[in-house]
Amino acid sequence: MVHLTRDLLTVLLEHATDAEPAAVNVLLSATSAADLSGETTTVDPETPVLTHFTLPDIGGSVDAVFGMDLSTPSERGRARFLSHPTGELRVNETDDLAAVVVVAVPPWEDDCVAAFDRAGRELPLHIVDAVPPEEFPPE
Template sequence: MPDDTTAPGDEHLSGAEPTPDRTTDGETVDSDSGSEVEVEGERRRIHVTRGLVDLLLDMAEDAEPSSMNLVLAPTPAGEFDAELGLDPETPVLTHFYMAEAGQSVSAVFGMDLGTPAGRGRARFLTHPQGPLELTERDDLAAVVLLAVPPWERRTLAAFDRAGRKLELAVVDAEPPREELD
């Protein structure tokens, strides 16, 4: 339920205050004590490459005061050249798709042609004015990476579509090179 200090439409999906959590490279990312989503007895961890995180945060800073909403796509860990220490099928977020791609067709036919089929089960959103929580106004996906100023790794968090914080693991590896046939 929103309180009297919440602007209309900015109702938070979760209300817990964040506390520090660690990424795989030892950096701290805000997280709350209920951040783990139990999936068949395991903690749910979202993997993302350091390069993608750095690029998204730079783009968010450049776009401020406007918000961003990008579709993110993963690459299976087994496709990386380096050994990541993950199950080969584990998705690692490596790419994004610009929201403008295919927008004119989407406006006419209501279909998202800017995102390849089978991709885009994750989103990157920014809240230039805060909060570091999903709101009812946000576009949701299975996984949402959300950033707020000052656009640093410590102000980036991962959520599921219900607004529960997930563990964010930053992977220090380059995604495989893609070539056009």
């Protein structure tokens, strides 16, 4: 089962709406359910819940110099969100893959989203009404 916060889903769908007719492809990161505030009683505390996304252009200049993705923190980014403006609610052969791929299609509503493994098999998707802890930039 894939767990995703309501706030993250809302932001991802808004991003897909704004980008249309272009596709969206962003890296997703998880937070342990134990670290979330809100309705997490249905989720085991050790379960990773998708809570954050990283835009693809962040760290681009560093990546170009070193030839690898140095912008993604370690242990993050094992999932990906993809929008398919053409309306195909599935993983395509040309998609960037991850352990979990969340795909959305128009009209960009909750029932137009599904989760898949890298082989394209659909996984149960559970929306969690919870928020991650507030993060503060280093001083």
